[in-house]
Amino acid sequence: MDYEALALTLKLASCTTAVLLVLGTPLAAWLSSTRHRARVFIEAVVALPLVLPPTVLGFYLLFLLGPHTWLGALCERLFGSTLPFSFAGLMVGSCLYSLPFLVGPLRSSFAAVDRRLVEASWSLGVSRTSTFLRVIAPLSWPGIVSGTVLTFAHTVGEFGVVLMVGGNIPGATRTVSISIYDQMQSLDYAAASRTSALLLMFSLAVLMGTYTLQRRTFI
Amino acid sequence: MHALVILVVALVLGLGACSRPAPPYAGAKAGVVSIAAASDLKFAMDDLLAKFRPLHPSADVRIVYGSSGNFFAELSNRAPFDVFFSADASYPDRLIEKGMAVKDSKFAYGRGRIVIWVPAASTIDLADLGMKSLALAEVRRVAIANPAHAPYGRAAEAAMKSLGVYDAAKPKLVLGENVAQAAQFIDSGAADIGVIALSLALAPTMKPKGRYWEIPESAYPPLDQAAVILAWARDADLANSLRSFVLAPEGRAELERYGFVAPR
Numbered sequence: 126m127d128y129e130a131l132a133l134t135l136k137l138a139s140c141t142t143a144v145l146l147v148l149g150t151p152l153a154a155w156l157s158s159t160r161h162r163a164r165v166f167i168e169a170v171v172a173l174p175l176v177l178p179p180t181v182l183g184f185y186l187l188f189l190l191g192p193h194t195w196l197g198a199l200c201e202r203l204f205g206s207t208l209p210f211s212f213a214g215l216m217v218g219s220c221l222y223s224l225p226f227l228v229g230p231l232r233s234s235f236a237a238v239d240r241r242l243v244e245a246s247w248s249l250g251v252s253r254t255s256t257f258l259r260v261i262a263p264l265s266w267p268g269i270v271s272g273t274v275l276t277f278a279h280t281v282g283e284f285g286v287v288l289m290v291g292g293n294i295p296g297a298t299r300t301v302s303i304s305i306y307d308q309m310q311s312l313d314y315a316a317a318s319r320t321s322a323l324l325l326m327f328s329l330a331v332l333m334g335t336y337t338l339q340r341r342t343f344i
Numbered sequence: 345m346h347a348l349v350i351l352v353v354a355l356v357l358g359l360g361a362c363s364r365p366a367p368p369y370a371g372a373k374a375g376v377v378s379i380a381a382a383s384d385l386k387f388a389m390d391d392l393l394a395k396f397r398p399l400h401p402s403a404d405v406r407i408v409y410g411s412s413g414n415f416f417a418e419l420s421n422r423a424p425f426d427v428f429f430s431a432d433a434s435y436p437d438r439l440i441e442k443g444m445a446v447k448d449s450k451f452a453y454g455r456g457r458i459v460i461w462v463p464a465a466s467t468i469d470l471a472d473l474g475m476k477s478l479a480l481a482e483v484r485r486v487a488i489a490n491p492a493h494a495p496y497g498r499a500a501e502a503a504m505k506s507l508g509v510y511d512a513a514k515p516k517l518v519l520g521e522n523v524a525q526a527a528q529f530i531d532s533g534a535a536d537i538g539v540i541a542l543s544l545a546l547a548p549t550m551k552p553k554g555r556y557w558e559i560p561e562s563a564y565p566p567l568d569q570a571a572v573i574l575a576w577a578r579d580a581d582l583a584n585s586l587r588s589f590v591l592a593p594e595g596r597a598e599l600e601r602y603g604f605v606a607p608r
Binding site: 188191192209290294309 | 411413417485487518519529533
């Protein structure tokens with residue numbers, strides 16, 4: 126078993142989930158309440174990774190964030206290296222790729238909160254931010270939990286983008302899914318089957334946990 | 345509920361239909377040859393087949409490029425290819441051993457060579473520095489094919505070791521899934537320099553984009569490449585005439601243009 130790849134994958138999934146919670150929560154809150162004209166466009170952009178093949182994302186990451194573009198040069202100054210072949214690059218890729226898995230559940234659970242409670246809070250002079258933190262968020266915790274879990278699990282299962290922009294560096298970009306692919310290619314089927322079984326059990330446990338949680342809250 | 349039952353039944357029936365013992369090869373289909381070829385052959389085989397097809401105007405000649413290790417794994421599971429051009433000689437041997445390829449059908453078609461490649465705009469003086477260019481401080485990423493399963497990656501690693509730059513280059517290595525991806529990493533600018541197949545450096549799309557320095561053949565074990573005809577080849581005659589064409593002077597000339605010297 127490739128424990129280094131396993132540790133890296135868990136680190137990537139945790140970091141991605143943390144970043145997305147910080148960036149995605151306000152986005153989901155805005156999408157759930159706004160009537161802005163740009164809403165449809167933003168919603169479509171957020172959902173894009175659901176339909177786009179990872180190769181499209183990989184292509185843009187490699188060519189737009191490489192050293193020859195101003196965006197790539199900016200990233201180089203910020204992170205100390207260009208994004209392809211680095212952990213930071215995988216983070217950017219994973220955040221884009223997992224965005225709908227966080228924003229989707231969050232947005233629908235925020236929207237499901239009884240509008241009267243929100244308006245009551247506002248009319249009592251509580252600010253929008255406080256209302257969100259003290260009324261909306263506590264009432265939507267099942268959505269927040271399932272969004273978080275799905276984002277984490279989806280990042281663990283990421284493959285195409287990592288294969289295209291990762292460069293397979295042990296400890297930096299060789300994730301579990303890449304490690305399984307390498308084991309297959311090197312005809313080490315025994316190792317591939319051990320790692321695959323572990324991932325299969327992990328994913329099943331995550332999904333069962335999420336569904337149990339959802340059932341408990343809705344009954 | 346009924347819809348769900350119908351869906352499940354349909355799925356089970358569908359899967360059953362897929363897993364029936366492969367009938368396509370039972371009645372050998374004439375006039376078809378489907379080739380699986382190592383990705384270093386991309387341009388050489390395209391040119392070679394452009395000369396082969398007119399000789400068999402009614403035949404359907406198809407080719408797919410990929411990593412040799414991947415094809416081996418697929419062929420071990422009876423992937424529907426008729427001829428396999430590997431980037432080494434051991435995969436064809438193992439297919440014959442397993443009885444999945446025709447005995448005596450293995451033929452060496454060329455010896456691959458490796459080069460250090462940089463984009464045309466690079467300031468690295470390859471001609472002067474040679475192998476040492478991989479160890480330069482200004483070089484941050486060195487792209488090679490994955491040595492775990494790509495023959496060209498193994499050759500690159502061996503050459504770096506025998507010429508004493510491996511320790512300096514190792515922390516900078518990025519691994520392509522196959523040698524063509526390694527070339528693409530450098531071409532896109534994501535890696536500064538790398539070791540790729542001479543055949544790719546000579547390819548029409550790559551040639552104007554960069555410069556190369558050939559690594560001396562003594563620095564790595566010979567990359568003897570061989571092909572094999574699969575046991576389930578649909579049209580054995582056509583597969584054999586492809587083999588003869590590759591080994592004949594006309595086919596050889598195409599391969600030599602891309603740096604595949606005759607196997608010794």
